[in-house]
Amino acid sequence: MSAEPIRMTYREACRQAIRDALSADPRTFVMGEDVGLYGGCYAVTKGLIDEFGPDRIRDTPLAESAFVGAGIGAAMAGMRPIVEIMTCNFSLLALDQIMNNAATIPHMSGGQFAVPLVIRMATGAGRQLAAQHSHSLEGWYAHIPGIKVLAPGTIEDARFMLKAALADPNPVLIFEHIVLYNAEGDLDPGVSEVDIARAKIRRPGRDVSLVTYGNSLPKALDAAAELAGQGIEAEVVDLRVLRPLDDATIFESVGRTRRCIIIDEGWRSGSISAEIAARLADEMFFELDAPVRRICAREVPVPYAAHLEEAALPRTADIVATAKALVRPQ
Amino acid sequence: MSAEPIRMTYREACRQAIRDALSADPRTFVMGEDVGLYGGCYAVTKGLIDEFGPDRIRDTPLAESAFVGAGIGAAMAGMRPIVEIMTCNFSLLALDQIMNNAATIPHMSGGQFAVPLVIRMATGAGRQLAAQHSHSLEGWYAHIPGIKVLAPGTIEDARFMLKAALADPNPVLIFEHIVLYNAEGDLDPGVSEVDIARAKIRRPGRDVSLVTYGNSLPKALDAAAELAGQGIEAEVVDLRVLRPLDDATIFESVGRTRRCIIIDEGWRSGSISAEIAARLADEMFFELDAPVRRICAREVPVPYAAHLEEAALPRTADIVATAKALVRPQ
Amino acid sequence: MSDKVHLDHAHGLTLLREMERIRRFEAKCVELYQAQKIRGFLHLYDGEEAVAVGVMQALEERDAVVATYRDHGHALARGVPMGPLMAEMLGKVEGCSRGRGGSMHFFDAASRFYGGNAIVGGGLPVAVGIAMADKALRDGAVTACFFGEGAAGEGEFHESMNLAEIWKLPVLFVCENNLYAMGVPLEISEAQTDVFRKAEGYRMPGERIDGMDPVQVEAAARRAVASIRAGNGPYFLECRTYRFRAHSMFDAQLYRTREEIALWKERDPIARLRRWLLETHMISDHEIAELEAAIAAEIDEAVAFAEAGTLEDVADLERFVLMDEVPQ
Amino acid sequence: MSDKVHLDHAHGLTLLREMERIRRFEAKCVELYQAQKIRGFLHLYDGEEAVAVGVMQALEERDAVVATYRDHGHALARGVPMGPLMAEMLGKVEGCSRGRGGSMHFFDAASRFYGGNAIVGGGLPVAVGIAMADKALRDGAVTACFFGEGAAGEGEFHESMNLAEIWKLPVLFVCENNLYAMGVPLEISEAQTDVFRKAEGYRMPGERIDGMDPVQVEAAARRAVASIRAGNGPYFLECRTYRFRAHSMFDAQLYRTREEIALWKERDPIARLRRWLLETHMISDHEIAELEAAIAAEIDEAVAFAEAGTLEDVADLERFVLMDEVPQ
Numbered sequence A, B: 001m002s003a004e005p006i007r008m009t010y011r012e013a014c015r016q017a018i019r020d021a022l023s024a025d026p027r028t029f030v031m032g033e034d035v036g037l038y039g040g041c042y043a044v045t046k047g048l049i050d051e052f053g054p055d056r057i058r059d060t061p062l063a064e065s066a067f068v069g070a071g072i073g074a075a076m077a078g079m080r081p082i083v084e085i086m087t088c089n090f091s092l093l094a095l096d097q098i099m100n101n102a103a104t105i106p107h108m109s110g111g112q113f114a115v116p117l118v119i120r121m122a123t124g125a126g127r128q129l130a131a132q133h134s135h136s137l138e139g140w141y142a143h144i145p146g147i148k149v150l151a152p153g154t155i156e157d158a159r160f161m162l163k164a165a166l167a168d169p170n171p172v173l174i175f176e177h178i179v180l181y182n183a184e185g186d187l188d189p190g191v192s193e194v195d196i197a198r199a200k201i202r203r204p205g206r207d208v209s210l211v212t213y214g215n216s217l218p219k220a221l222d223a224a225a226e227l228a229g230q231g232i233e234a235e236v237v238d239l240r241v242l243r244p245l246d247d248a249t250i251f252e253s254v255g256r257t258r259r260c261i262i263i264d265e266g267w268r269s270g271s272i273s274a275e276i277a278a279r280l281a282d283e284m285f286f287e288l289d290a291p292v293r294r295i296c297a298r299e300v301p302v303p304y305a306a307h308l309e310e311a312a313l314p315r316t317a318d319i320v321a322t323a324k325a326l327v328r329p330q
Numbered sequence C, D: 001m002s003d004k005v006h007l008d009h010a011h012g013l014t015l016l017r018e019m020e021r022i023r024r025f026e027a028k029c030v031e032l033y034q035a036q037k038i039r040g041f042l043h044l045y046d047g048e049e050a051v052a053v054g055v056m057q058a059l060e061e062r063d064a065v066v067a068t069y070r071d072h073g074h075a076l077a078r079g080v081p082m083g084p085l086m087a088e089m090l091g092k093v094e095g096c097s098r099g100r101g102g103s104m105h106f107f108d109a110a111s112r113f114y115g116g117n118a119i120v121g122g123g124l125p126v127a128v129g130i131a132m133a134d135k136a137l138r139d140g141a142v143t144a145c146f147f148g149e150g151a152a153g154e155g156e157f158h159e160s161m162n163l164a165e166i167w168k169l170p171v172l173f174v175c176e177n178n179l180y181a182m183g184v185p186l187e188i189s190e191a192q193t194d195v196f197r198k199a200e201g202y203r204m205p206g207e208r209i210d211g212m213d214p215v216q217v218e219a220a221a222r223r224a225v226a227s228i229r230a231g232n233g234p235y236f237l238e239c240r241t242y243r244f245r246a247h248s249m250f251d252a253q254l255y256r257t258r259e260e261i262a263l264w265k266e267r268d269p270i271a272r273l274r275r276w277l278l279e280t281h282m283i284s285d286h287e288i289a290e291l292e293a294a295i296a297a298e299i300d301e302a303v304a305f306a307e308a309g310t311l312e313d314v315a316d317l318e319r320f321v322l323m324d325e326v327p328q
Ligand SMILES: Cc1ncc(C[n+]2csc(CCOP(=O)(O)OP(=O)(O)O)c2C)c(N)n1
Pocket: B033, B062, B086, B090, B093, C070, C118, C119, C120, C121, C147, C148, C149, C150, C151, C152, C176, C178, C180, C181, C182, C247
C-alpha cells in the first residue's frame, strides 16, 4: 500500500467504527448506560452524542434486561441497533433476553423474524477491578446457538468488525477487552473490512500452534517471539470469532504443527479452550503428536490485589514454558 | 440387605428428600414459584405446604433474581434455604445473583461469609415444550467457580443428594430432569446417603467408556445393553457431579477402556462434554486408542414438533453406532 | 353493558363471533390434546376472550402485537388465519411457526404478530423495542403488549414500564389480571394488588376495566390508543378477568374453589354478550345459529388443513438458527 | 438544623467526628491512589457522609448492613476498624477482605457488614434474604440496605421492594439520591423522579429527607427503625444528597456544571454541622482541634498498619473458592 499507515488506539478504532456505522445507516443507533453525556464508561463513545444527538446516542437507565430486550425488539422491527452493555459482568442481567429471545426467535418463528442486533461489551481482567468486574464471558456465550461471538484482539479488528457485524442478519456479540483499549497500532489504509467468519494466523510457525484471542493474543505473540529466540517456531492463531468457530483454520494449523496450546482468559472448565481441545481430540486425534494443553484463567473470582490478579490470569511465561515442554519433552 | 427394597418414583424421591430436610433442620425452608398452594410445577412439593406451613414452603412472586438473591442472603445469615427455580430456563434471570454473589462472596470476603444454599431446578427437553422450556444448562453452569453442580440420574441420587447438598457449606445447584420425574425404581433400604464428590460406574465394561449423566444415563445404559448383544462391553460412567468433576473416576475408566464417548443433552459447543474431552486430550492423551467422541444435543433451539425434538436430542441409536465404529473401525 | 362504543348490529356480531372463534378453537384443541395430537403445554384463554377481542378492535394493520404463551386468543383476534394456527398446534410445517413453536409460540410477520413469549415478562422489553422502531419508522403505529398480572412481579416489567414512559413510546400495556399466576393468588404475591396503580409509579396513565366485557375493553382500548397515537406515550390497562380452566393441562387447581369458578362463569363474556344482543333484539336466534355454523365450518377447515399438513424435513432442523438475510 | 434528635454536646461531637473520619480517610485514599498504592476503581463518598453517619446512629450491634461499591463511609460509620479498611485498599492480607475485594468490597462479619456490592442493585435481594433470616433467628434485628437512585431503575429493586413488603421483612431501604448515576441525571433515567414515591407502588412507608443533614437523617432513620422493629415491615428513605467529586477516578464530569457542584458544596454536611455546633457554643474550637488531631492520628495509624501489611500467599489463591465449613 502506498498511503501512510494510520496510527490509532483500539479505543479510537472502536469509536471510529461506531461513527462510520451511524453515518452509513439511519436505522443504526447506540443505546446503553452512559454512552452519551458521560462519554462511555471506557470513553469509547466520547463526543458522539454531540455529533449524532441523544436519540442516536441514547443514554439508558440502569436496566440491562429491558434495554437489551428493547434492542432485540427494535432489530425485529427494522432498526439496526448497537446496544452497549457497559461490561460483560452486567450482561448476566440481560442473559434471558439474549438466550431466550435474540438467539431463539429467528428459529422458533420459522425464519419469519431476524434479530439484526449488535451488542458490544467490555470484557476481561487486568485492571484490579476485583471479582465482580473482571469476568471474561465471551467463551461462555459461545455456547449459545443463534448468536455470533466476536473478540477483536487487534486495532484492525476493533476498527472493522462492527461494520461486518451490522451487515449480519443475526445477533452479534462483540467483546472488547478493557486492557486493549489503550493499545496503539498502525492501520493499513488499504484495508477497509475484515472477515468475521475466519480465524487469522498472526504469526506463522511450524513447531506448535498457539490458539488464542483477545488480550491473550499479545501474550501469545510475546511468547512466540521469546520461543523463536530458543529455536522454537510457534504459530499464533487468533480465533477472532468464537462462535461459529473456524475449525478449518485451526485444524489446518494444528495439522502442520501437530501440537496445540490454547490460551484463554476465561475460566478453564467448559471454556472455549475446552471446545477447541475437544474438537481436536475428536477430529485431529491421529494428527496430534502431543497432548493438547490449555492455559486459562485460574478458576477463582479474580481478586483485587495485583499479585493475586496477575497469578489468576494467563501469563506469557506459562505459555513459553508449556510450549518448550511440549516441543522438547524431557 | 435383608429388608424389602422400596419402590418409588424420582419425583417421590425428590419430595421425600425435601421432607427429610425440613424435618431435620429448622433452618431449612423451601422457597420458589408455586411450591406451595399449587404443589410445584412438576408436583415435587405437592402436599408439603400442609405438612410444614406457608413459611417453610414459601410461594414467591415471579421474581427469580430477587428470591434467589434472598436465598443467598438468608444462607449468609444462618438459614439453610432450598430455593426452587421452577425450571433452569428461568434461571437466566437469576444468573447475576448466582455468579456475582453466591459464587463470589465467600472468596471475595476472604472466607468470612459462606453461602450454604441449595438451588433446585428442573432441566432438559423431551416433553415438546419448545425452545424456551427445553434448555439443559447444568453443564453450562459447571463453568462457574464457587458453586457445585449436581445432576441426579437415578432414584437413589434424587433421594439422597439433597441431604449431602444441604450439609455442604457451598452453593449447590441440583438439576432434576423433567423426563425422569415419572421414572420408577427400587431403593436399597440399606442406603441412606450418597457421595456427591464422586462419579459412579453404573455398568462395568472393558471396550469403551460411555460418560454421561441425567436423562442421557438411561439412554447410555440401553445402548450398553444393546452393544453387549453384539459383543461390545461398554462401561457406563454416571458423572452425577458436574462441578467439581471427578477426574479420577473418569480417567481410571478411560485408562482401562482406552476409548471414550461422552453423551450430554446440552448444546455441544463449550459443554461439559467438551471439558471432559479436553481433559482427556491433555491428561490421558497417551492412554487413548481412539478419538474422543461426543454425542450432544444439536445446536438448535429445541423445536416443539415431536420428530424435530427427537432429532435434536442424543439418541440411543447414535450411541450404539458411534461405539461400534469406535471399537471396530472399518 | 358499557356503551361508549357504538354497538350496532354488525359490530355486536363481530365481537360475538371473534370471542366464539377463540372459545371453540380451544375446545377443539382440548379434544386434540386428549387424542394426543397436540402435546406439550396447552394454556387456554377460556374466559378471557373479551380482553384480546376488545383490544384488537382498537388496533389497525400498522400496529404490532406481543403476546404470551397463552396466545391463542391474541392470534385469532388479531386475524392470523386459523388453519396455520391449528397446523402449528399439530406441529406441522404449514403451521404459523413451521411447527417449531406450538401452542405457546404463534408468530405471524404478516399481521405484525411478534409472537407468544413463554418467559413471563420476556415480551415486555421486546414490545418497548418494537415501539422504538415504530416511532422512528412507522409514524403512529402502536404496539399492544399483553401479559398477566404475575408478570408484574418481574423486574422486566419495572424496567420496561420506565423505558416506555421516559422515551414516550407508543406501547399499550395490557395486563390480563386473572387473579392467579399459576396457583399463586395476587394477594400473596403483590404488595399493591391494584395493578393499574403500578402505572402511577412511572407517571403513566392507567385504568382498570372489566375484562369480562368486550365493549368496555374496546372503549378503554380506543381511549388508550388515541392517547398513544396523539404522542402522549404509553398507556396501561388492567383488565380484570378470570381463567375458567386449569392453568395448563397439568393442574389440580388446589389453589381455588369450585364456588369461585362458578361465580366468575356467571360473568362469561360470551354468554353475557349473546344474551344482551338477543334481549335487545339486536340479533336473532337465527343469526346466532348462522354464526355458530360458520365458526364450526372454519374450525373443521382448520383441522382438515392441519391434519393434511406435513412434517418439516429433519434435514432442515438447523435452518434459521442463523439467518441468511433479514426477511422483508 | 432539625432537632427531632436530642443533639447534646457528646452526640454533636460524635456526628462531626464520624463524618470527618470518612472525609479524611478518603482524602488519604486519593493521595495513595495518586501514589499508585491504591488501584482499580475508587468511588468516593465525599459529600454524602451525613447519610451513612445519620443512619448508623439508629442501628444496633444486632443489625446488619448491605452497601454498594461506594462503601467507605458505610464501613467506617458502622465501626469497622480503619486499619483493616486501609489495608484492604492496599490489597494486603490484613485487609477486611484479605485484599481480595479492594475499595468496592469491604466485608466484616464481626459487625454484620455484608459487603460492598459492585453490581448495581445486586445487594437488595441479599438484604431481603438477611432480613428473612433475622426474622426467623434474631428477633428485632434490622438490615439497612444502601443503594443509589440509579439502582431504582433495575428490576431487582422492584422485585426486592415487593418481596420485603409482602413478607413484612425488617429491611430499611436507604436510597442515596445524589442525582446522578455515573453521568446519567435522574430526570432522563426515571419517569418518577420523586424516588421515595416509588415506595407507594409497594404500599411501603417512605419519606424524603435532606441527606446533607446528619441530624435529619438520624431522626428519620430512628423513626424508620422503630417502625420496622415494631413489626410493620420495611421502610424506605430517600436521602437527597450529592457527590462532590467524580464518580470514580476516571470521569471528566461532562454531565454537570461547576456551578452546580459549588452550589451543593455550600451545603457540605461537615462544614454545616461544625459551624452550627460552634455558633451554638455547643463545642469549642479547641475541641474541634482535638477531634481533628485524633482523626489524623487514627489515619496515620491505619496507613502504617496497611503499609506494614503483607501480601496474601499466592498459594492461597484458590482458598475459599469452595468453603470447608460455614464460619461461626
Ligand atoms: C420467567 C418465568 N418464570 C416462571 C415461569 C413459569 N410460569 C409460566 S406461566 C406462569 C404464571 C404466570 O402468571 P400470569 O403472568 O398471571 O399469567 P397467566 O398465566 O395468569 O395468564 C409461571 C409461573 C415462566 N414461564 N417464566
